[in-house]
Amino acid sequence: MTTRIGFLLFPGFPMACLTSIIEPLRAANEISMSDSFAWRLVSELPRKVVSSAGITFEPDASLETVSALDYLVLLSAPVARFENPRTASLLRRIERHGTVLGAISGGVFPLVRSGVVRDERLSVHWCYEAAFAAEFPEIQRSNEVIEISPRLLTASGAAAAFDLALSLIEAALGANVANEVACWFQHPIMRKAGVKQALPIHQAADAEGEMSPLVARAIEIFAENLTTPASIAAIAERLHITPRHLERCFKQATGQNPTGYFRHLRMQAARQIVMYTNDSIAEVATAVGYANAKPLVRHYRDTFGLTPQQDRKRINLYRVEGNLPVPSV
Known part of the structure; x- marks a missing residue:
């Protein structure tokens, strides 16, 4: 058959x-x-x-x-x-x-x-x-x-x-x-239903081996709801540690403090929405936990070197000139 x-x-x-x-x-x-x-x-x-x-x-x-x-x-x-x-x-x-x-x-x-x-x-x-x-x-x-x-x-x-x-x-x-x-095909393992996707985690340049489970879990908790993101204190409480201990672990694993790392996650999520939807910048800001667009635009420019509006214009120009969508995975 x-x-x-x-x-x-x-x-x-x-x-x-x-x-x-x-x-x-x-x-x-x-x-x-x-x-x-x-x-x-x-x-x-x-x-x-x-x-x-x-x-x-x-x-x-x-x-x-x-x-x-x-x-x-x-x-x-x-x-x-x-x-x-x-x-x-x-x-x-x-x-x-x-x-x-x-x-x-x-x-x-x-x-x-x-x-x-x-x-x-x-x-x-x-x-x-x-x-x-x-x-x-x-x-x-x-x-x-x-x-x-x-x-x-x-x-x-x-x-x-x-x-x-x-x-x-x-x-x-x-x-x-x-x-x-x-x-x-030298496919290393047969992954079946129930296996989670691998996610990119930015580690410190001198970090060795896999990221600690504590830091990985903190990232998971933060990413659960970017519209109303958890505070550092709330994440630390869920992990039964102090905020100061969480900050030390983050610094050791990623080279950044939790606030900076989580802001990077929000900017990555914001860029997805800018690239793949027609949502207004105010709507993008709300989706990633900002009360208004002004701080989003500032952090977006700091991260990517241009504003969300400029980024969307660049992406749309790429689509028109090349007659292709933005490269997909």
Whole structure:
């Protein structure tokens, strides 16, 4: 029995995500000497699609004409919008007829915009989390590598797409074949549902080894709600330590005090919203815990060397001149 998978490509889709899911499926067919998986490239309209790397792909079918799929996986930059006004209704119809829909990386944005998501948790890449929360506050988002439900499956990025492929292979051909595929590509570990994404943590130049669990947990607590961020005293209380001890641990691990480090997290979140939404600067400020836009603009300029307005203008100019979205993960 062949599992038929379609990949719906939007302009600027992350090419690495496509190859990361197709190649393990191809290898599984070769190892098992079977046609267990078949795939097709699909587009909204019957024309070529340019990836984030500038490489052009020619789809096998348009969304209007594609049929007989077990899965349809969306690959997109988060800023992609439907070019065909019928796309959302077509996706809902395809799902109603039994096709499992999925999304990789920024593909979760058009997946939600289509209206097919109900109460499922979606895997959202950490670099899109703030923008996703700003646009879809009612949707459950997850920081896990992959999320799989009976109706939907999502993967946070390219490496997660490989893990998603391994899950499909294991379900169809067994753990031994999935393990062999992982070894073919020197994929170090088969990450299944429940594994959290790795996040970038800025450490002091002379720090050795992994960051201490205490500091990592403090960062987790702060990032839980950037709209109403916890104070240093409140975080220290939750960790059953004094604020002074927390500051010493932060300085040793990151070279910064907690206030400076947490401000950097807020600026990273603010930049996501500036890049991937049309929210006003006042709305961006509120989303990352500022009472008004003035201190946000000052801290943003200190961090990135330009104001949010200038950054958004630069990003939009890049999109227009290159005819591409901002590079996606």
